[in-house]
Amino acid sequence: MKLYFTVILRSLLYVSLAVMVYEFVRVEQYFELLGRGYIDGFSVNIGNQAGQIFVVITIILVILNVLQLLVMKKNKQAKVEDYILPEYDASDERSVEITGKSVRFAFVFVLLYSFLILGSYMFVPNYFLDYVWYPMFTTASIPVVGLIVYLISFKVLYSR
């Protein structure tokens, strides 16, 4: 349950950051187009929801990190160096081993996925005009996909 929770939170963190960056870039792009004379004027709605969500998720993740660190220090069997993020289960030696294997799977998948994402820019050559969101969301999807592969691998290996 904790793993699902932290993976969902971490994914939301990346998505909210992508939304925040997208909104900023979109407005900046309008100013740029206006400055270069491509448009005569524009209107935008600027909200701070994405930023608020980002800040709240960051705070929750930091609190989770600190709590897990305190719990880890109490467990004499667990090594604190095995734990870096709240996603990493270091409750016993088998969990540490499975965490390592799952990270390897996720790493391989991220390498392949990044390759495909980079290649996909060939098919969306005008992304900077019509699909401003494309680079932000594809970049955010790389860690999200990595986290999902990590979660699935961990759960499958742990249930064996």
Next chain:
Amino acid sequence: MLVNRVRELRAKFNLTQGELAKKIGVTRQTIVSLEKGSYVPSLLLAMNIAEVFNEPIEKIFYKRE
């Protein structure tokens, strides 16, 4: 292949998987995997198990061809 007598000894000592897990500082799922033979423990964990059952490691864990 490494086999073990953890299930047999646990029954002899009248311990549940949860109790044994707590004594040696692992999760119950690790004991389940250990008893199924799908997990090979570290030397430290094997020593902890041997200590609980008061038996030499080689009497609990042994190789089968």
